[in-house]
Amino acid sequence: MGRRKKQPLDEETRSLIIKTAHDLFMEHGYRSVTTRQIAEASGLTQPAMYHYFADKEALYTEVLRTVTEETKIAMNGIVLSGGTVRERLIKLVAYILLYMPDDLSQMERDIRHELRPETQQLIRSWWQESYLLPIAALFEEGQKNGSLRGGLLEPIPSAFFLLSVIQRKPGRSGSPLPKGIGNPVPVEVMAARTVDVLLFGLASEEERLQYENNENKGDEKA
Amino acid sequence: MGRRKKQPLDEETRSLIIKTAHDLFMEHGYRSVTTRQIAEASGLTQPAMYHYFADKEALYTEVLRTVTEETKIAMNGIVLSGGTVRERLIKLVAYILLYMPDDLSQMERDIRHELRPETQQLIRSWWQESYLLPIAALFEEGQKNGSLRGGLLEPIPSAFFLLSVIQRKPGRSGSPLPKGIGNPVPVEVMAARTVDVLLFGLASEEERLQYENNENKGDEKA
DNA sequence: AATAGATTTTATCAAGTGATAAATTAAAAA
DNA sequence: TTTTTAATTTATCACTTGATAAAATCTATT
Numbered sequence: 001m002g003r004r005k006k007q008p009l010d011e012e013t014r015s016l017i018i019k020t021a022h023d024l025f026m027e028h029g030y031r032s033v034t035t036r037q038i039a040e041a042s043g044l045t046q047p048a049m050y051h052y053f054a055d056k057e058a059l060y061t062e063v064l065r066t067v068t069e070e071t072k073i074a075m076n077g078i079v080l081s082g083g084t085v086r087e088r089l090i091k092l093v094a095y096i097l098l099y100m101p102d103d104l105s106q107m108e109r110d111i112r113h114e115l116r117p118e119t120q121q122l123i124r125s126w127w128q129e130s131y132l133l134p135i136a137a138l139f140e141e142g143q144k145n146g147s148l149r150g151g152l153l154e155p156i157p158s159a160f161f162l163l164s165v166i167q168r169k170p171g172r173s174g175s176p177l178p179k180g181i182g183n184p185v186p187v188e189v190m191a192a193r194t195v196d197v198l199l200f201g202l203a204s205e206e207e208r209l210q211y212e213n214n215e216n217k218g219d220e221k222a
Numbered sequence: 223m224g225r226r227k228k229q230p231l232d233e234e235t236r237s238l239i240i241k242t243a244h245d246l247f248m249e250h251g252y253r254s255v256t257t258r259q260i261a262e263a264s265g266l267t268q269p270a271m272y273h274y275f276a277d278k279e280a281l282y283t284e285v286l287r288t289v290t291e292e293t294k295i296a297m298n299g300i301v302l303s304g305g306t307v308r309e310r311l312i313k314l315v316a317y318i319l320l321y322m323p324d325d326l327s328q329m330e331r332d333i334r335h336e337l338r339p340e341t342q343q344l345i346r347s348w349w350q351e352s353y354l355l356p357i358a359a360l361f362e363e364g365q366k367n368g369s370l371r372g373g374l375l376e377p378i379p380s381a382f383f384l385l386s387v388i389q390r391k392p393g394r395s396g397s398p399l400p401k402g403i404g405n406p407v408p409v410e411v412m413a414a415r416t417v418d419v420l421l422f423g424l425a426s427e428e429e430r431l432q433y434e435n436n437e438n439k440g441d442e443k444a
Numbered sequence: 445a446a447t448a449g450a451t452t453t454t455a456t457c458a459a460g461t462g463a464t465a466a467a468t469t470a471a472a473a474a
Numbered sequence: 475t476t477t478t479t480a481a482t483t484t485a486t487c488a489c490t491t492g493a494t495a496a497a498a499t500c501t502a503t504t
Contacts, residue, residue, distance in 0.1 A: 010450080028335055031254050035492060047494080048452050056492065086429075105327045113250055139424075149426045152419055161419060164387055197374055197383060200430055201423030202361075204371045207308075208422055232480080257462060269464080270482050278462065 014052045017042045022063045026100075030060055030110035057115055064107070064123050071099070072130035079134045085142035086199060089162070092135060094191035096166050104131075104163060135159035148199075165194055236274045239264045244285045248322075252282055252332035279337055286329070286345050293321070294352035301356045307364035308417060311384070314357060316413035318388050326353075326385065357381035370421075387416055 020042045024033045035056055039046040053059040078091045107127075111120050139155040142148035153161060185193075203211070242264045246255040257278055261268040275281040300313045329349075333342050361377035364370035375383060407415075425433070 013451090029251070029253070029331065031251070032335060034490080036490090045453055046492085047454085050493070051451060086425075106331060109251065109328060113254065142424075146426055147429045148424050152415065152422075152424060158424060161387065165383065193374065196433075197423070198419070199423045199425040200374075200433055201419070201421045202364075202370050202374060202380060203308075203421040204368055207369045211418075211422055235481085256460080258460090267483055268462085269484085272463070273481060 013042075013044075017044070017049060017052060017059070018062055018066055021059055022067060025060060025063055025110075026106070029106050030056075030114045057119060060110075060115070061119055061123065065126060068123075068126040068130040072126075072134070074099075075130060075134035079138050085138060085145070085147050086195060088138055089195045089199075090188075090191045092138070093162070093166055093194050094187050096131075096163075097187050097191055100166075131163060132156065132159050135162055162198060165198060235264075235266075239266070239271060239274060239281070240284055240288055243281055244289060247282060247285055247332075248328070251328050252336045257281075279341060282332075282337070283341055283345065287348060290345075290348040290352040294348075294356070296321075297352060297356035301360050307360060307367070307369050308421060310360055311417045311421075312410075312413045314360070315384070315388055315416050316409050318353075318385075319409050319413055322388075353385060354378065354381050357384055384420060387420065 017038065021033070021038045024038055024041065035049060036046045038059070039049050042049075049059065053062065074095055075092060078088055078095060081088060081091070083091075111123050115123070136155040136159040139148060139158040143150040143155065148158075201208070239260065243255070243260045246260055246263065257271060258268045260281070261271050264271075271281065275284065296317055297314060300310055300317060303310060303313070305313075333345050337345070358377040358381040361370060361380040365372040365377065370380075423430070
């Protein structure tokens with residue numbers, strides 16, 4: 001089925017495979033997606049892919065290289081854009097919610113268990129540069145300009161914390177919850193809500209004052 | 223290599239298989255763990271397991287039934303124990319950190335993609351009763367007694383939020399981070415830190431006051 | 445048109461996968 | 475001891491997996 005009238009230039013086919021593989025890998029995980037599924041969804045037979053990628057692992061690596069590169073550009077753009085720290089955090093979260101529908105831990109597990117150690121380290125460095133460090137830079141800026149307090153978490157743990165919160169959206173799990181949770185909430189609202197919890201917490205004002213007092217009693221310096 | 227001198231009573235073998243399978247499934251995911259791995263790690267041959275479980279899915283279901291049952295008891299025990307909401311939240315988080323080393327999203331994905339729909343719903347209800355609802359009950363209590371504010375998140379989304387924060391611990395990913403993150407932090411410290419961020423947020427005092435003012439201007443009733 | 449090179453398909457492999465049947469052994473009942 | 479039942483192993487199946495070889499097809503250049 002399908003001889004193209006105008007040969008798609010090789011690069012087109014290659015990036016089509018990458019895009020197809022991206023969607024499948026992110027949804028089902030590395031192990032569960034077969035090379036035949038990727039090929040078929042790309043309109044090819046399975047062995048054809050081996051003309052473009054040495055093996056399944058090389059394809060997966062290319063998928064991650066592509067997505068982390070795009071993300072890095074977008075994230076740094078947001079960090080360098082105007083506005084308060086809170087506003088930019090919301091933008092970051094909204095971006096991640098939009099372009100990373102499935103969670104990061106799947107990716108991390110695939111990397112840990114299915115890839116060669118050299119590939120692992122490579123991907124981790126890409127992931128740090130695209131996700132972790134831009135977010136951490138924003139937290140550091142906030143701690144320096146005084147809009148964020150530095151006592152609780154350093155910038156990088158803060159970034160980890162934010163990322164972990166994002167990956168699973170409340171109510172996404174599709175379960176029949178007792179009350180009406182999981183209604184269609186716009187991404188912007190979702191992002192703002194997430195950031196506000198992260199910044200201001202869930203405690204009431206009285207609780208917070210009490211906490212502050214205790215902190216000034218037996219506190220730490222380092 | 224083993225013929226037992228005193229027949230282990232069937233139930234022992236069965237629960238040994240469940241425990242072995244639990245560890246493997248939680249570390250590698252449903253798809254990646256083979257029935258032969260489970261059998262071998264349990265000291266059996268692969269077909270022997272089929273004497274105890276109808277198939278791989280039935281075994282996985284039993285694993286989850288067991289772990290959610292244990293968790294439900296422990297979690298409800300903590301919720302009903304004494305202390306402030308914050309103290310009990312810390313206990314809950316510490317328990318989860320201790321007894322759920324690998325993250326929940328792996329489990330959720332396995333359920334979504336590898337199990338029959340009936341099994342899915344069954345497991346989801348177990349998971350809700352053991353994890354979600356006990357935590358939500360605690361949040362609800364906090365909102366009612368005034369130690370938690372109700373405006374931002376309802377109890378159940380709050381519980382989702384907390385669970386999502388727990389599953390990935392900062393610095394756990396084993397990556398070579400720029401600065402010294404991921405040092406061995408005791409579980410209790412980790413749990414307290416997580417809960418404090420959740421309750422009190424990362425914003426500074428000035429930032430918070432500004433936020434509160436805006437909230438009282440264009441706010442919502444429902 | 446003829447050649448050369450890139451792309452894609454057909455056919456196939458070896459290694460695993462979950463699962464079943466039949467034979468074997470262990471333990472308990474008679 | 476013999477019989478019966480539970481537990482386990484050996485052998486095997488049908489199927490899927492990632493990967494390779496060789497043939498076929500396309501594209502462009504000469």
